[in-house]
Amino acid sequence: MNAHQATSDFQFDPSDYPAFKEKVRSAANMDPFADLALKEVIIHSEAIYDLPAVLYRTAPDFKQVLVVMDKTPMVRDQVSLKPLVSQILTQGGYQVTTIILEGDHFGVVHPDFEQVEVVHKQIQPGAVVIGLGSGVVADICKYACFLYDNEHNNQPPVPLISIPTANSVPAYSSSLAIISKDGVKRTWRTRLPNVILCDLKILLDCPHSLTLGGIGDMCAMYIASLEWFMGIYMEVIPDSPASRAILDEARPLLIQSASEIGKQTLTGMQMLAKILTLGGLAMTFADDSTPMSGYEHGIAHLLDMSAEHFHRPVRNHGSQVAVAGILVVLGFEEFFKKFNPAAVDVEQCYLSEDEMKNKIMKVFAEIDPTGKMGAECWRDYQKKLVIWKNVRPGFEKLLAEWGQIKPKMESLTLPAETYTKMLHEAGHPLTFEELGIQENQARWAYQNAYMLRKRLSTTDLMIFMDWMDQTWVDDIFSKAQSLVNRVQQNQQ
Numbered sequence: 001m002n003a004h005q006a007t008s009d010f011q012f013d014p015s016d017y018p019a020f021k022e023k024v025r026s027a028a029n030m031d032p033f034a035d036l037a038l039k040e041v042i043i044h045s046e047a048i049y050d051l052p053a054v055l056y057r058t059a060p061d062f063k064q065v066l067v068v069m070d071k072t073p074m075v076r077d078q079v080s081l082k083p084l085v086s087q088i089l090t091q092g093g094y095q096v097t098t099i100i101l102e103g104d105h106f107g108v109v110h111p112d113f114e115q116v117e118v119v120h121k122q123i124q125p126g127a128v129v130i131g132l133g134s135g136v137v138a139d140i141c142k143y144a145c146f147l148y149d150n151e152h153n154n155q156p157p158v159p160l161i162s163i164p165t166a167n168s169v170p171a172y173s174s175s176l177a178i179i180s181k182d183g184v185k186r187t188w189r190t191r192l193p194n195v196i197l198c199d200l201k202i203l204l205d206c207p208h209s210l211t212l213g214g215i216g217d218m219c220a221m222y223i224a225s226l227e228w229f230m231g232i233y234m235e236v237i238p239d240s241p242a243s244r245a246i247l248d249e250a251r252p253l254l255i256q257s258a259s260e261i262g263k264q265t266l267t268g269m270q271m272l273a274k275i276l277t278l279g280g281l282a283m284t285f286a287d288d289s290t291p292m293s294g295y296e297h298g299i300a301h302l303l304d305m306s307a308e309h310f311h312r313p314v315r316n317h318g319s320q321v322a323v324a325g326i327l328v329v330l331g332f333e334e335f336f337k338k339f340n341p342a343a344v345d346v347e348q349c350y351l352s353e354d355e356m357k358n359k360i361m362k363v364f365a366e367i368d369p370t371g372k373m374g375a376e377c378w379r380d381y382q383k384k385l386v387i388w389k390n391v392r393p394g395f396e397k398l399l400a401e402w403g404q405i406k407p408k409m410e411s412l413t414l415p416a417e418t419y420t421k422m423l424h425e426a427g428h429p430l431t432f433e434e435l436g437i438q439e440n441q442a443r444w445a446y447q448n449a450y451m452l453r454k455r456l457s458t459t460d461l462m463i464f465m466d467w468m469d470q471t472w473v474d475d476i477f478s479k480a481q482s483l484v485n486r487v488q489q490n491q492q
């Protein structure tokens with residue numbers, strides 16, 4: 001596959017940003033770009049050398065730059081990346097200040113408010129912020145600039161340029177950021193960078209596991225699209241035609257290009273950079289992470305939150321999402337097979353607050369005896385119980401119209417076998433064991449991820465209908481094991 005073949009059918013190509021904007025406006029019959037800070041998306045193999053020109057276009061009078069990065073050494077085309085970026089900036093006449101974010105004892109930088117503060121307190125008038133890193137650095141920079149903008153609303157917003165060093169998450173083009181609060185992963189509204197500058201040679205030289213994570217994170221499309229549709233249908237969450245239009249294109253595109261991306265070629269990096277940009281913009285247009293974050297993300301977040309307790313480092317986000325996704329799409333298949341609206345006793349689908357609070361506090365006390373995590377989860381879950389009560393007419397409509405909406409829901413996901421084959425073709429891990437996560441820890445996350453947040457997922461329906469007991473969990477895990485064995489044996 002060459003770059004032309006790979007992009008010839010690509011209607012919404014964000015690397016041609018002016019044309020992209022026109023096409024989205026016309027597909028959605030509205031203008032979702034009106035208030036966005038994002039003015040340029042640059043995706044090509046020498047993009048890093050565009051940096052001085054981009055800075056000049058973005059902030060013509062600014063001569064200072066704050067470059068935010070972590071400590072990880074990075075290489076671009078056999079040259080050390082971070083000194084290269086400083087050199088390009090210095091030669092372009094810029095004064096460079098570097099902000100290095102410190103990692104934990106495994107060297108991993110966590111997206112929390114302490115890190116945001118490290119960047120926030122160094123922002124000053126006349127300086128452009130450049131986030132040179134992966135999703136965590138991008139999120140920290142977006143949120144630090146957002147705070148600064150809010151405190152200085154008599155000044156123009158801080159110019160922010162995001163330079164992805166890995167094709168690992170859609171964070172660069174998302175107006176949301178994931179920042180932990182009391183150890184619980186939370187999504188916050190923030191702002192976009194003014195420019196996303198994707199240099200394909202940087203992305204080509206990033207560790208392969210991060211590229212696989214990018215494929216993995218985008219697998220959320222095959223779950224979240226369905227769950228989001230259900231939310232729109234039950235009138236829990238607003239629709240966004242612009243997000244739906246670009247995701248309808250991105251879903252088949254990832255299946256077609258998974259094997260090319262998995263080979264980590266320049267063409268593959270270009271495809272993934274574009275697909276990730278679409279994923280981030282889908283959240284931006286919806287002003288919510290729901291289109292790209294369903295139950296699989298709940299599982300991945302719980303795995304992160306329990307990592308310290310189980311004495312393992314936080315694993316690759318996207319890969320956790322993809323492997324958790326196998327369980328969720330298998331759950332969808334069971335749901336589509338067994339769900340019989342006539343057999344649902346709606347009265348029985350409402351849980352007692354006290355019972356749920358005790359359950360949540362008990363589950364999270366296992367990994368955080370201080371009770372802070374449990375309290376933070378309960379705060380959101382309590383809202384879910386209220387939402388669930390209020391959405392009863394929507395649920396009753398779903399039961400009454402199930403025959404018509406089931407095919408639509410099925411069209412937004414993938415059969416578990418197709419989903420797993422796609423991951424296998426990309427060379428992506430298929431089991432938690434391959435990610436260094438023991439099965440009992442994965443089971444804990446799968447079983448309890450619904451407690452994490454207020455968002456309604458299809459799995460919540462199963463919880464409310466009392467489907468998800470130990471037998472259900474055992475069955476899904478054993479189905480996942482046989483599916484993975486089958487896919488691996490057929491394609492070797």
Ligand SMILES: [Zn+2]
Pocket residue numbers: 169217297317318321
């Ligand atoms: Zn994600």
